[in-house]
């Protein structure tokens with residue numbers, strides 16, 4: 001094979017053969033296929049699509065580009081969760097220790113944030129001492145001892161995807177469903193989890209703005225997981241409104257700890273418990289109620305053990321932003337809309353996220369909202385608190401938030417379900 005042959009086949013709407021796919025992924029990983037050639041192929045795939053057989057083979061080839069982890073020797077079953085990314089989406093933080101407290105091990109490989117959605121590792125790194133990098137041996141030991149690990153994926157896992165994802169990011173080819181599905185699932189299958197729940201977000205703050213595309217992505221990923229022997233289900237969940245009451249890093253850790261203490265915002269608790277039930281069912285554990293493990297403190301014990309195992313001090317005070325700015329309600333009434341994208345962009349502009357991969361994030365930065373859609377607000381009362389170390393960031397964050405919410409009469413508010421479908 002050669003690169004031009006594969007590119008032109010897809011350009012002309014052909015189906016790629018198994019051997020073309022195996023060859024192009026392997027040759028790209030080795031540097032024999034150049035970035036500009038892979039970029040052309042990615043664009044042809046974005047425009048012309050792939051049939052299920054091609055997507056499955058593409059995923060398998062990306063898995064084969066690196067190592068596969070194996071947790072089959074653990075004394076308990078494994079389950080993991082992947083979210084396609086949202087605003088205020090700290091669910092992994094309470095979820096992993098909660099599921100561990102129910103007897104299922106959680107090998108969660110996570111990423112850092114880019115753009116308006118936060119990254120789980122960025123949030124956890126606000127805990128003094130906590131480290132994201134573990135060796136495979138450390139990961140295995142922690143899964144056996146504590147039952148939950150949230151860490152960075154090592155370089156050995158799906159290296160073809162690392163290279164390709166970075167290329168797609170700068171060539172306008174992220175949004176192709178075959179490429180998104182194979183990217184996510186290659187990493188989750190290579191990670192070796194026995195069961196997987198996908199939290200596919202839909203709404204203004206999500207990757208997929210419309211439900212039909214989110215559904216197609218969910219169905220594509222579930223098929224890939226099932227084919228590879230991973231018990232996979234997907235929930236379609238709302239991301240038109242941000243989750244909880246905080247978007248940032250340390251402030252999302254604090255909110256997660258509230259959930260683990262048996263409190264916290266109702267929507268965060270609802271989604272955490274719903275995803276925990278799916279993970280437990282996928283792992284074959286049906287006799288434990290995760291809500292009880294939040295109430296009885298055992299999920300919090302698992303959190304403390306998980307943080308300590310990775311060098312963190314769960315008792316240490318979390319970093320705080322140097323500056324804050326309060327936005328007050330300009331009218332009385334019902335908060336009828338709070339836009340996830342507006343809140344996510346504001347948090348990002350305050351320094352909670354990064355513009356380029358190598359940028360640092362501010363641990364204390366972010367947005368706190370003091371009301372959720374459906375809540376009554378009173379003119380002059382705090383609606384948002386903006387947090388940053390650099391006060392010159394307030395102005396741009398404020399301009400983003402301005403059009404991000406409505407205060408109206410209660411009749412114009414229609415509550416939307418958080419879990420849209422399974």
Ligand code: URA
Pocket residue numbers: 165174179180181183184
């Ligand atoms: N997340 C991934 O890991 N890959 C994608 O392609 C998109 C989101």
